[in-house]
Amino acid sequence: MTLVQLRHFIVLSESGSFAKASKLLFLTQPALSRSIQALEYDLGHALFDRIGRRIELTMVGKQLLSRARRLVQEADSLKAIGRQMQDGVSGIVRVGLSSGPGAILSTPMLLHMAQHHPRLQLEVARGNTELLIHALRAQRLDAAVVDIRALRPAADLTVSEQVEMSASFLCRKGHPLDEVGVPVPFERLLAYPIASTPLSDEVARMLTERYGAAANPDDMVTLRCDDTATLVEVARSSDAIVLTIKAAGRDLVPLDTVPALNATARFGLVTLAHRAEVPGLRIVRELVTRLLTA
Amino acid sequence: MTLVQLRHFIVLSESGSFAKASKLLFLTQPALSRSIQALEYDLGHALFDRIGRRIELTMVGKQLLSRARRLVQEADSLKAIGRQMQDGVSGIVRVGLSSGPGAILSTPMLLHMAQHHPRLQLEVARGNTELLIHALRAQRLDAAVVDIRALRPAADLTVSEQVEMSASFLCRKGHPLDEVGVPVPFERLLAYPIASTPLSDEVARMLTERYGAAANPDDMVTLRCDDTATLVEVARSSDAIVLTIKAAGRDLVPLDTVPALNATARFGLVTLAHRAEVPGLRIVRELVTRLLTA
DNA sequence: TGGGCTTACGAGCATCGTAAAAATC
DNA sequence: GATTTTTACGATGCTCGTAAGCCCA
Numbered sequence: 001m002t003l004v005q006l007r008h009f010i011v012l013s014e015s016g017s018f019a020k021a022s023k024l025l026f027l028t029q030p031a032l033s034r035s036i037q038a039l040e041y042d043l044g045h046a047l048f049d050r051i052g053r054r055i056e057l058t059m060v061g062k063q064l065l066s067r068a069r070r071l072v073q074e075a076d077s078l079k080a081i082g083r084q085m086q087d088g089v090s091g092i093v094r095v096g097l098s099s100g101p102g103a104i105l106s107t108p109m110l111l112h113m114a115q116h117h118p119r120l121q122l123e124v125a126r127g128n129t130e131l132l133i134h135a136l137r138a139q140r141l142d143a144a145v146v147d148i149r150a151l152r153p154a155a156d157l158t159v160s161e162q163v164e165m166s167a168s169f170l171c172r173k174g175h176p177l178d179e180v181g182v183p184v185p186f187e188r189l190l191a192y193p194i195a196s197t198p199l200s201d202e203v204a205r206m207l208t209e210r211y212g213a214a215a216n217p218d219d220m221v222t223l224r225c226d227d228t229a230t231l232v233e234v235a236r237s238s239d240a241i242v243l244t245i246k247a248a249g250r251d252l253v254p255l256d257t258v259p260a261l262n263a264t265a266r267f268g269l270v271t272l273a274h275r276a277e278v279p280g281l282r283i284v285r286e287l288v289t290r291l292l293t294a
Numbered sequence: 295m296t297l298v299q300l301r302h303f304i305v306l307s308e309s310g311s312f313a314k315a316s317k318l319l320f321l322t323q324p325a326l327s328r329s330i331q332a333l334e335y336d337l338g339h340a341l342f343d344r345i346g347r348r349i350e351l352t353m354v355g356k357q358l359l360s361r362a363r364r365l366v367q368e369a370d371s372l373k374a375i376g377r378q379m380q381d382g383v384s385g386i387v388r389v390g391l392s393s394g395p396g397a398i399l400s401t402p403m404l405l406h407m408a409q410h411h412p413r414l415q416l417e418v419a420r421g422n423t424e425l426l427i428h429a430l431r432a433q434r435l436d437a438a439v440v441d442i443r444a445l446r447p448a449a450d451l452t453v454s455e456q457v458e459m460s461a462s463f464l465c466r467k468g469h470p471l472d473e474v475g476v477p478v479p480f481e482r483l484l485a486y487p488i489a490s491t492p493l494s495d496e497v498a499r500m501l502t503e504r505y506g507a508a509a510n511p512d513d514m515v516t517l518r519c520d521d522t523a524t525l526v527e528v529a530r531s532s533d534a535i536v537l538t539i540k541a542a543g544r545d546l547v548p549l550d551t552v553p554a555l556n557a558t559a560r561f562g563l564v565t566l567a568h569r570a571e572v573p574g575l576r577i578v579r580e581l582v583t584r585l586l587t588a
Numbered sequence: 589t590g591g592g593c594t595t596a597c598g599a600g601c602a603t604c605g606t607a608a609a610a611a612t613c
Numbered sequence: 614g615a616t617t618t619t620t621a622c623g624a625t626g627c628t629c630g631t632a633a634g635c636c637c638a
Contacts, residue, residue: 001373003297018593031629033594038628043376046570052637053592058570060379067372071365078361079295082337085354276340276352312618325604327619332603346612347617 005039085279092121093280096132096144103228103248148268159268163292165245167263170252193240195223195231299333379573386415387574390426390438397522397542442562453562457586459539461557464546477550487534489517489525
């Protein structure tokens, strides 16, 4: 018994003749004839009476027809669901965003989903990289977007959609240091509160090499917070200077420090290696790339 | 997407490895591997994560598994119902019995069904041959057991299970004519009431040829009734003599008339030609043969 | 005689099993 | 090195389409 045979059975019962049904099924008459014969043999009983040039459902055929209909319908539904999940237009995706990506992506991502993929559930988790990776490994997340420089390389993780974003010291418009076209010596920054997320050793090393011991984050940073968005808000409403990627605060002013900072952060989408992706992740993936490179 | 593939999917998800599943499915490992691959391709998404030598259901796989289970289960059920109807162990059979067969078959048939096929509905209709054949053509009966000599041959009717049964004049035990081993001249019968169902022209002709004009049923038969069982009961409780098949009244005594009657009735099971039988009819068919030849 | 279903036969396609390769532990 | 999955390849089997046969109006 085959799903194809059941489809033939159904169409034949509806069209009332092998000739018509075979056309509807894009088959030749003999092929349909054999298909029905095979089904009848398999079920152990004739489904149709061949009365001269007319056919008619047998008692058994009538009883089995309704069941065959339901079966085929469910098969179609199963396949449709499979394809739907492939498109990622429905289902659930759980994405973790670390501080920087969170500030840039959270709002536009949720917005985009609400507008363009109403049937796709998106769960955004915020947290530091270590926490997110742990959740990813525990399969409580499907993906995480983090600074991959803060990520210890691991064989069970795959990084994709990597984007490098330039970082800088940022201040509010109208800040005392906001003098257009005028480079600012690093020392002048220290007159203001410096805000930053916890920085990796790599970044700390770069800072001290460039600006001296005073740039050691342990000393330099006065406002430390996991959440970049909060830091940006602080810089926006005060004279505090925030060290972060420029894209996180587009309404803030990047300061031209001397020597130039020339720092970047490298964001990437981390998933478990050798694991099939949740279908909806395809959309998230594209979105992340688009939003970060915009 | 194939039912076979879905079965493979289910077994694989339960066994947890291609190797085990392939053994359970009586397949080689590569065959199973390809089957799953084909299904995954068809559904548009991986169903299993291949993690080293271990496999694990993907999110999509988990969602589709339950549906696949239900689908396969219903397919099995459909097939089972088909086969069950084939065996005829359930369903409904409507059989018409004319006078003679009714007397012999009604009770034992209903009894047998009640005892051995409790899930098979049997409807027994009694009536004369003409009435039964009409009901058969109108598809209000699935079969009729009648004297086929009283049946006008017709292309749309099929006769099977033909059995010839000897008929005789029967009287009760202890009847004045019941003298063991002593043949009875036909004329002596006429001293008693003669009971019979309406007889066909063929039988009438035979009677007059053998015993003379006095044997013309129109004159000879004094008790005429459609129902053989009733006639037998009359003969059982009176001196009436009944002309019918011996099997209809096993407790009655067949009379050795001179010349010998040597009459038979030819019973057969009539169905519509070119029509698939109701499944349960197989059992009825066997039962009729068995009861009539016993 | 024509329309409709079935049987016969050769071709194409899918699935299978065996064997070899790749990958993991 | 052993076990498990995947890929390669030749063989079997199934289903299809064309053509011929059969049957009923």
